[in-house]
Amino acid sequence: MDMRLSECSVAELGRLLRERELSAAELTEYYLERIERLDPAVRAYISVLADDARSRARGADATLSEGAGGPLTGVPAALKDNICLAGAVTTCASRTLADFRPPYSATAAEKLLRAGAVVLGKLNMDEFAMGSSTEYSAFFPTHNPWDLARVPGGSSGGAAAAVAVGMAPYAIGSDTGGSIRQPASFCGVVGMKPTYGAVSRYGLVAFASSLDQIGPLTRTVADNALVLAAIAGHDPKDSTSAPNEPGDYSAGLAEGARGLKIGLPKEFFRAGLASGVEKAVRDSARRLESLGAEIGECSLPHMDYAIAAYYLIAPAECSSNLARYDGVRYGLRAPAADMIDMFQASRSAGFGPEVKRRVMLGTYALSAGYYDAYYLQAQKLRTLIRQDYERVFAAYDVILSPTAPTAAYRFGEMSDPLSMYMGDIYTIPVNLAGLPAISLPVGLTDGMPVGVQFIGRHFEEALLYRAAFALEQSVAFTARPALTEVD
Numbered sequence: 471m472d473m474r475l476s477e478c479s480v481a482e483l484g485r486l487l488r489e490r491e492l493s494a495a496e497l498t499e500y501y502l503e504r505i506e507r508l509d510p511a512v513r514a515y516i517s518v519l520a521d522d523a524r525s526r527a528r529g530a531d532a533t534l535s536e537g538a539g540g541p542l543t544g545v546p547a548a549l550k551d552n553i554c555l556a557g558a559v560t561t562c563a564s565r566t567l568a569d570f571r572p573p574y575s576a577t578a579a580e581k582l583l584r585a586g587a588v589v590l591g592k593l594n595m596d597e598f599a600m601g602s603s604t605e606y607s608a609f610f611p612t613h614n615p616w617d618l619a620r621v622p623g624g625s626s627g628g629a630a631a632a633v634a635v636g637m638a639p640y641a642i643g644s645d646t647g648g649s650i651r652q653p654a655s656f657c658g659v660v661g662m663k664p665t666y667g668a669v670s671r672y673g674l675v676a677f678a679s680s681l682d683q684i685g686p687l688t689r690t691v692a693d694n695a696l697v698l699a700a701i702a703g704h705d706p707k708d709s710t711s712a713p714n715e716p717g718d719y720s721a722g723l724a725e726g727a728r729g730l731k732i733g734l735p736k737e738f739f740r741a742g743l744a745s746g747v748e749k750a751v752r753d754s755a756r757r758l759e760s761l762g763a764e765i766g767e768c769s770l771p772h773m774d775y776a777i778a779a780y781y782l783i784a785p786a787e788c789s790s791n792l793a794r795y796d797g798v799r800y801g802l803r804a805p806a807a808d809m810i811d812m813f814q815a816s817r818s819a820g821f822g823p824e825v826k827r828r829v830m831l832g833t834y835a836l837s838a839g840y841y842d843a844y845y846l847q848a849q850k851l852r853t854l855i856r857q858d859y860e861r862v863f864a865a866y867d868v869i870l871s872p873t874a875p876t877a878a879y880r881f882g883e884m885s886d887p888l889s890m891y892m893g894d895i896y897t898i899p900v901n902l903a904g905l906p907a908i909s910l911p912v913g914l915t916d917g918m919p920v921g922v923q924f925i926g927r928h929f930e931e932a933l934l935y936r937a938a939f940a941l942e943q944s945v946a947f948t949a950r951p952a953l954t955e956v957d
């Protein structure tokens with residue numbers, strides 16, 4: 471078979487499978503073998519579900535040989551390890567859930583399985599999705615395939631690294647404050663955070679429920695639209711799931727950038743933005759202009775408060791969501807003399823330092839006497855931030871912005887939590903407003919990939935895909951990490 475299957479898009483693989491030029495069993499073996507060879511260096515996977523994948527591949531081949539099946543039938547995929555898959559260990563990269571086997575699958579996972587996906591395994595992340603580098607995984611860090619001395623970003627670092635190096639044709643991640651888009655930018659892949667409510671959160675282990683969204687990481691924009699269509703849609707099991715039917719995200723891809731009104735927020739170009747990233751955004755704007763888009767300056771005046779608001783709201787919700795890990799129903803139970811000691815010992819042993827920091831922050835922010843000063847203020851800021859976007863979207867169709875202020879950094883370089891939090895400046899406001907946003911790679915800076923982000927109105931994912939596709943075709947980003955060459 472073709473030596474470069476790892477370079478094929480999801481759409482191409484689907485076509486090869488449907489035309490029976492390749493069997494799902496062969497494709498699955500190809501990927502399992504690549505994981506075996508590459509993952510000891512990258513460490514993207516927490517668990518590889520080889521037997522399960524082989525049996526699903528046989529099922530897909532049976533479907534395909536009858537001439538049935540859709541674009542994802544028989545195509546391998548991988549899931550971030552906070553997305554439940556019935557019977558498979560779902561750890562959230564936490565000691566607390568190291569042996570947790572969920573009795574059901576997340577709706578997004580279930581939809582993929584029904585579409586014929588072959589799940590290769592579960593991917594590494596920051597513990598409970600809290601972090602930006604995958605260094606907070608309780609098990610091991612994932613390495614950036616472009617430079618193993620650097621982080622892949624986070625918290626969906628395993629997902630971005632696996633897709634970047636061809637250890638999965640696509641992956642499903644989650645984004646609470648940037649966790650799909652920032653690792654996509656750091657690893658040179660495409661990552662979409664859909665509108666809040668577009669993809670069911672049922673079976674996604676909750677971190678901050680008013681911000682969490684599931685979305686795809688892929689190598690191309692077209693693949694991303696294809697995968698999102700498979701996982702989006704209303705789900706009665708998630709009360710925050712939107713009633714909207716998912717649009718046809720692929721239909722308008724080729725319409726081009728002509729006539730699109732694109733806003734560049736002036737507040738985004740400031741100290742802390744690396745020059746290579748600023749250049750990537752400005753070059754992208756020029757390209758879009760030459761493709762017929764109208765570029766203008768816009769303003770998001772409350773951006774400066776977004777990080778402060780997020781780091782109150784997200785920890786507050788996390789302190790409440792994580793209260794369930796008490797050693798009684800879920801996960802790790804530490805031996806202790808009595809019940810209170812057991813709660814304390816189990817939570818002390820089960821959670822890592824970042825999770826503990828957030829639980830303490832959140833509990834404090836919600837406690838009597840401090841609620842008005844912190845949590846309530848943060849919610850008011852959230853409203854102001856949402857209104858900033860509403861004003862911009864009255865005049866512009868999409869916003870173009872950096873995804874992250876820098877390219878991937880070296881391990882240990884962001885040892886201070888506050889400087890790590892500052893790296894979320896361009897992604898967090900989008901979650902606070904519940905908007906969709908996509909990051910796509912547009913170039914390299916010092917040998918590392920850089921992404922830019924398009925932000926759109928609620929449920930206008932199709933327009934984001936159209937803008938991103940136009941830019942992707944114009945940029946033709948073909949650089950690959952050297953490791954990819956291993957075949």
Ligand code: GLN
Pocket residue numbers: 599600601602624625644645646647648649650677784894
């Ligand atoms: N980096 C952010 C945080 O640490 C976002 C994480 C996420 O989106 N899950 O909370």
